Amino acid sequence: MPISLQLADETPHERADAARNREAILAAADRLIDRLGIDQVHMDAVAAEAGVGKGTVFRRFESREGLMAAVLNRSETSWQAAVLSGPPPLGPGAPPMDRLLAFGHSRMRLNLKHAELIAAAGRAGARSYAAVSFAAMHVRVLLWELQVTGDVPMLAIALLAPLEVPILQQQVEHDQVPLERIEAAWDDLVRRVVEAP
Amino acid sequence: MPISLQLADETPHERADAARNREAILAAADRLIDRLGIDQVHMDAVAAEAGVGKGTVFRRFESREGLMAAVLNRSETSWQAAVLSGPPPLGPGAPPMDRLLAFGHSRMRLNLKHAELIAAAGRAGARSYAAVSFAAMHVRVLLWELQVTGDVPMLAIALLAPLEVPILQQQVEHDQVPLERIEAAWDDLVRRVVEAP
DNA sequence: AATAGAAACGGACCACGGTCCGGTTATGGC
DNA sequence: GCCATAACCGGACCGTGGTCCGTTTCTATT
Numbered sequence: 018m019p020i021s022l023q024l025a026d027e028t029p030h031e032r033a034d035a036a037r038n039r040e041a042i043l044a045a046a047d048r049l050i051d052r053l054g055i056d057q058v059h060m061d062a063v064a065a066e067a068g069v070g071k072g073t074v075f076r077r078f079e080s081r082e083g084l085m086a087a088v089l090n091r092s093e094t095s096w097q098a099a100v101l102s103g104p105p106p107l108g109p110g111a112p113p114m115d116r117l118l119a120f121g122h123s124r125m126r127l128n129l130k131h132a133e134l135i136a137a138a139g140r141a142g143a144r145s146y147a148a149v150s151f152a153a154m155h156v157r158v159l160l161w162e163l164q165v166t167g168d169v170p171m172l173a174i175a176l177l178a179p180l181e182v183p184i185l186q187q188q189v190e191h192d193q194v195p196l197e198r199i200e201a202a203w204d205d206l207v208r209r210v211v212e213a214p
Numbered sequence: 215m216p217i218s219l220q221l222a223d224e225t226p227h228e229r230a231d232a233a234r235n236r237e238a239i240l241a242a243a244d245r246l247i248d249r250l251g252i253d254q255v256h257m258d259a260v261a262a263e264a265g266v267g268k269g270t271v272f273r274r275f276e277s278r279e280g281l282m283a284a285v286l287n288r289s290e291t292s293w294q295a296a297v298l299s300g301p302p303p304l305g306p307g308a309p310p311m312d313r314l315l316a317f318g319h320s321r322m323r324l325n326l327k328h329a330e331l332i333a334a335a336g337r338a339g340a341r342s343y344a345a346v347s348f349a350a351m352h353v354r355v356l357l358w359e360l361q362v363t364g365d366v367p368m369l370a371i372a373l374l375a376p377l378e379v380p381i382l383q384q385q386v387e388h389d390q391v392p393l394e395r396i397e398a399a400w401d402d403l404v405r406r407v408v409e410a411p
Numbered sequence: 412a413a414t415a416g417a418a419a420c421g422g423a424c425c426a427c428g429g430t431c432c433g434g435t436t437a438t439g440g441c
Numbered sequence: 442g443c444c445a446t447a448a449c450c451g452g453a454c455c456g457t458g459g460t461c462c463g464t465t466t467c468t469a470t471t
Binding site (some may be wrong): 032034035038064069070071072073076 | 418419420421428
């Protein structure tokens with residue numbers, strides 16, 4: 018059961034037209050993002066492409082950030098499924114250390130791939146917390162399986178922090194660090210944390 | 215010599231009126247931020263308070279983010295001075311490990327104190343890079359003095375990542391973690407990294 | 412099937428960040 | 442001290458995110 022990021026999902030009784038419009042808006046946003054790139058997608062255009070008024074878009078998604086968070090949500094959900102029940106070493110079945118390293122590499126690449134979208138989603142609605150929370154929970158469980166001693170929740174945060182978008186972007190775009198070196202450095206960090214005296 | 219974040223400083227020959235206006239704008243921004251809070255400070259208002267036109271503000275500081283970065287710059291500079299030549303343990307004179315821990319605690323509190331301003335400054339101009347770069351350099355030097363083996367520049371990044379504003383805010387505001395526990399966790403992380411086998 | 416009322420709709424409207432260009436003012440050479 | 446020139450100034454203007462409210466559409470009830 019993935020921690021999902023319900024922003025504007027079925028409340029007790031969502032009217033049929035509302036549901037149709039929500040889908041239309043998300044599909045329109047997807048299409049426009051794909052066609053123009055995120056920062057060229059304007060709310061007016063999304064509304065027009067979806068065939069609804071601008072007011073409708075804002076009522077359903079609150080803000081531009083909220084809409085982007087909802088778009089982001091889809092891929093996050095399928096990634097969470099891969100982590101929880103996909104093939105090893107990312108999914109269950111591999112030794113905890115292998116899973117942890119696979120998790121870091123996977124999250125790192127996903128964060129870079131969706132960097133623009135994640136930035137556009139900002140701290141909107143629950144995205145930030147729900148996604149962070151899922152990752153933190155997963156790392157905590159793996160650290161526990163590895164019998165790490167100490168303040169496990171805080172160590173999980175420390176391991177996740179270098180995977181955040183701005184930090185990765187700083188390294189990749191400004192400092193021109195190759196991805197392999199970032200991966201290796203993270204692996205090294207994990208080992209130091211796990212194998213501490 | 216602190217790494218300063220010159221955004222709109224004296225180029226070869228800055229005209230006297232331009233310099234006066236720059237100071238007036240910065241002072242006005244300071245006053246308004248203090249009086250209204252950052253997100254209530256509008257560019258129109260800054261211009262009016264400084265007694266200049268809006269165009270002038272944007273020519274000198276490029277954008278709202280740029281202005282905020284320039285405001286932030288002042289306190290950053292004095293903090294950098296404290297790190298480089300202030301009293302120990304933050305400044306020189308204490309053992310490297312003490313300095314490293316003091317650095318972390320100090321940076322942590324400063325980031326939380328200026329969280330809004332740092333967010334408003336965004337990745338504007340050089341702020342992000344210059345500030346990060348200074349911190350990274352300092353940590354690298356201390357790790358080197360501690361004779362840490364491995365990829366020191368990358369380890370420095372890993373130690374700095376948990377001190378970033380969004381991550382601290384997540385813990386303090388959402389998870390209600392007391393600052394002391396965050397400090398202790400960072401100390402623990404540092405020790406694991408430094409004393410790795 | 413008719414009706415009442417709530418929920419959703421949509422586009423005119425607003426606010427604020429950012430641009431542009433005609434007018435003004437400082438500065439260096441004479 | 443005066444002039445030519447470059448730099449600077451300022452406020453009218455624009456685009457886009459976000460709001461508001463009169464109108465329309467759905468659904469539960471009878």
